[in-house]
Amino acid sequence: MTISPDMPPPAPADHPPVAYGRIGVLIVNLGTPSGTDYWSMRRYLKEFLSDRRVIEVNPLVWAFVLNAIILTTRPKAKGRDYAKIWNTARDEGPLLTITRAQAEALSARLATRDSRLVVDFAMRYGAPSIADRLAALQGAGCERILIVPLYPQYAAATTATVADKAFDALKTMRWQPAARIAPPWHDDGVYIDALAEDLERHLAALDFEPQVILASFHGIPKSYHLKGDPYACQCAKTARLLRARLGMGEDKLRLTFQSRFGREEWLQPYTDATVKALAESGVKRIAVFNPGFVADCLETLEEIGVENRDIFLAHGGEKFAAIPCLNAGEAGLRVLEHVVVRELSGWIAG
Numbered sequence: 001m002t003i004s005p006d007m008p009p010p011a012p013a014d015h016p017p018v019a020y021g022r023i024g025v026l027i028v029n030l031g032t033p034s035g036t037d038y039w040s041m042r043r044y045l046k047e048f049l050s051d052r053r054v055i056e057v058n059p060l061v062w063a064f065v066l067n068a069i070i071l072t073t074r075p076k077a078k079g080r081d082y083a084k085i086w087n088t089a090r091d092e093g094p095l096l097t098i099t100r101a102q103a104e105a106l107s108a109r110l111a112t113r114d115s116r117l118v119v120d121f122a123m124r125y126g127a128p129s130i131a132d133r134l135a136a137l138q139g140a141g142c143e144r145i146l147i148v149p150l151y152p153q154y155a156a157a158t159t160a161t162v163a164d165k166a167f168d169a170l171k172t173m174r175w176q177p178a179a180r181i182a183p184p185w186h187d188d189g190v191y192i193d194a195l196a197e198d199l200e201r202h203l204a205a206l207d208f209e210p211q212v213i214l215a216s217f218h219g220i221p222k223s224y225h226l227k228g229d230p231y232a233c234q235c236a237k238t239a240r241l242l243r244a245r246l247g248m249g250e251d252k253l254r255l256t257f258q259s260r261f262g263r264e265e266w267l268q269p270y271t272d273a274t275v276k277a278l279a280e281s282g283v284k285r286i287a288v289f290n291p292g293f294v295a296d297c298l299e300t301l302e303e304i305g306v307e308n309r310d311i312f313l314a315h316g317g318e319k320f321a322a323i324p325c326l327n328a329g330e331a332g333l334r335v336l337e338h339v340v341v342r343e344l345s346g347w348i349a350g
């Protein structure tokens with residue numbers, strides 16, 4: 001047999017099998033309960049609300065509050081809310097359906113760029129877990145993995161906890177893949193353009209013209225902001241760039257924060273209070289959209305599409321539109337592909 005310098009020498013018989021030569025992309029969203037029943041809800045909430053990046057209260061005090069109060073009442077109440085938006089055809093939450101569709105569409109788009117790329121998705125809480133999917137990517141031969149927390153704006157409670165969980169898994173590996181964490185894209189032109197274009201398309205399809213549009217972001221406690229979390233400033237920058245791109249003033253496109261949890265003050269102005277005040281002040285037509293959510297979920301479909309719609313109509317409003325997130329549509333995929341390709345710089349050819 002002739003030996004070519006390109007050919008690796010044959011492996012000794014006792015050498016463990018090795019898969020190699022591929023590059024992984026793991027997109028990671030928050031997670032969603034596996035069912036709307038009490039125990040599925042409780043399991044999900046317990047994992048989520050035990051994360052010290054999410055709840056910064058004294059751990060001993062919090063263990064009592066969580067187990068004695070929150071986990072006895074919230075699973076049932078929130079299970080009813082999830083039931084209103086559940087994907088019954090697949091028996092799963094919409095966040096899971098949409099994240100899977102994003103991973104599949106991203107995989108198809110990236111395949112034309114570099115055949116070594118493998119795309120997968122995971123959830124920070126629940127399944128599929130980050131540890132499981134990192135192991136699967138490594139098993140498929142990924143020597144390098146780009147982890148993309150699916151949050152355009154950075155918060156310790158979302159972005160950083162994905163990185164923590166990924167490194168917890170990497171810590172257990174003998175042969176670690178090289179890992180990168182994608183940064184937030186709150187001020188990226190491709191993201192701002194995609195949001196603006198998609199919003200304009202949805203507004204054009206309405207049978208009314210909103211007098212006010214709310215850009216409603218998930219909130220965080222104000223104390224986290226004061227401790228240095230950049231989230232509030234990144235949301236404000238996204239809103240400012242959107243106004244500039246859409247030619248709208250601060251009165252027309254308003255920044256608000258939703259999904260308050262607990263008794264502390266959260267980032268203001270609150271979405272629900274703003275919706276109520278607008279209706280009471282005589283505004284009849286509004287639209288709400290959620291630039292900080294990459295996929296529709298409980299917080300957009302139920303909290304905005306049901307709860308805030310009810311608030312608006314109950315206080316004198318007449319027309320309310322809840323605009324869908326970018327999801328797995330063309331504009332949304334354009335943003336994800338752009339972020340991924342940018343962050344793969346040096347790993348794949350530009």
Ligand SMILES: C=CC1=C(C)c2cc3[nH]c(cc4nc(cc5[nH]c(cc1n2)c(C)c5CCC(=O)O)C(CCC(=O)O)=C4C)c(C)c3C=C
Binds near residue numbers: 032074158221261298
């Ligand atoms: C988009 C960014 C998000 C930030 C920032 C965020 C902060 C944050 N969230 C909670 C508590 C809860 N959030 C819940 C649901 C939920 N949160 C996000 C995103 C962000 N959270 C998403 C995408 C979802 C929806 C998941 C789904 O299954 O559809 C919930 C669960 C529902 C409920 O019980 O209300 C809680 C709880 C805190 C405390 C926090 C910041 C510290």
Ligand SMILES: [Fe+2]
Binds near residue numbers: 218259
């Ligand atoms: Fe949340």
Ligand SMILES: [Fe+2]
Binds near residue numbers: 233
């Ligand atoms: Fe700031």
